[in-house]
Structure formats: C-alpha cells, structure tokens
Amino acid sequence: MKRAIVAFVCGLVFGAGLIVSQMSNPAKVIGFLDITSNWDPSLALVMGGAVVVFSLLYRLALRQGTPLLAPRFSLPEKDRLDAPLMIGALIFGVGWGLAGFCPGPAVVSAAFGDARVWAFVAAMVGAMLVYRIGLRRHQD
C-alpha cells in the first residue's frame, strides 16, 4: 500500500511536470520536431531539466545501497544495442511525430476531454497488449 501511494504521488508530480512544460500539448511537441521551418526548442530544455535533476539524485540514491521502500534497485537487464531496440525506437518516433503524443502525455491529456486522445490511448494500449502477449507466447 505504501508503495502504491508513493507511485501515485510520483505520477501526480510527473504529470504536473508534463503539463507545466507543455509536453502534454501535441502542438508544442510537433513544434519541437519541426526543425526545418518554425522550430520551438522548448522541449529540449524539458529533457535537459529532467536529466540534470535525475542524474544527480539517481547517483545519490545508488550510494545508499538500497531503495527506502524496496529490497533492491531494479535496472533493465539488456545492455546490447540490438535490432528490436533500434527498430522499436524508429517505430515509436514515427508515431510520436504523427500525433505529437508519447505515452505519458497521452495519459495526462486523456483527462482534458478530447475523444481523439482516448482513441490514441486505446490504440496504444491495444498495440502494447499485442506485443506483450506475442512476446509471452514466444517465450513459452
């Protein structure tokens, strides 16, 4: 229960950051990706600000040895630059540019009331399930 409350509060703060920075505004995202005509560099600073803060606190936390409410730090197991990583990133990037949504901002702005965002989230979740279930079958 304690962990769920922590995750909920972190989700709230994360969402607030997405709204304040306007990552949750697709037009702002498209403006950032549109480097050849009218470029809005703001989102580079969103990522920059987040990376500066997280880089520091990530390393400070690692020095503690273990997280405060969990037995260990969980890190991704994969460490190679493989084809699924690169192809997946390219597919994601095309989808990101097409609508201006990545997963976090899509969940946040689903609350804004535009039914097209729900359509995006439904298609996204559906495709996630297709991949996850396909992967599981493959592993069996």
Next chain:
Amino acid sequence: MTIVNFTPWSALIGGALIGLAAAGMWWLLGRLAGVSGILGAAMISRGEDLAWRAAFIAGLFLAGLAAIVLFPGEVPFKLEAGYGQVLIAGALVGFGTQMGSGCTSGHGVCGVSRLSPRAVAATLLFMAAGMVTVYFVVQQP
C-alpha cells in the same frame, strides 16, 4: 529555420518536476519511471506489482484532471491530427515502445541520465524518426 514560441522557463521547471518524480520512484521504490514500461507491464502483472503501476498511471491521469478543474481554459492543448491519424499513431507508439523497451521518459530521461548506451541510441533514433515524420507527413497549420 526560425525559432518560435520558445518557453525556456516553463520548460525547465516542468522538466525539473519530471526529474524529481523520477527520482522519487528510484529512491523510494528502486524503479525507473519509464511510462511505457510501467503501463505495458501493468497489463500482464498482478498483486502488488500491478498496484504501484496502476497507481502511477492514475497519478498521471489525475494530474491532467486537476489541471483542467483548477485552471479551466488555461491548459494549453492543441491537437491537429484526426481520428485516423491518432489511431495509427497510437498503435505505432504502443508497439514501438514495447519493442524498443522504452519511450521519452524511460530512455530519454532515465536512460540518458544513467548514460546507458541503449537509451542514448534509442533517444537519437526516435527523435530523428519524429523529425522526419513531421517533415514529410504532418501538415503544418
């Protein structure tokens, strides 16, 4: 190229909040705050694993809800894409993030901060793909 609509302060403050939230997940729960990973794995997990994942996603959604309730008409949001385009985009984002093990938060923020070569490569690739897509496909207003 012309620079337009540049909002450096709100971008930095918002970015810092995102970094703080990710640090909270890491310091307290030992988890990286990658939204596509938290959401994708939530659908095939149960028990306590499902609980914290669902709680994080609920927090994201409620942040959006709180914003429009507290500041009606002041939350910037403009979506150009129609239904066909958002459905295709959603499917690509869902599939691509699971195949590529991450999105803007997991790779772009957490992974880049950790100097993970996989995350740096993925971030460069999805940014390039997004820029090419906007150049060729998305109609500018």
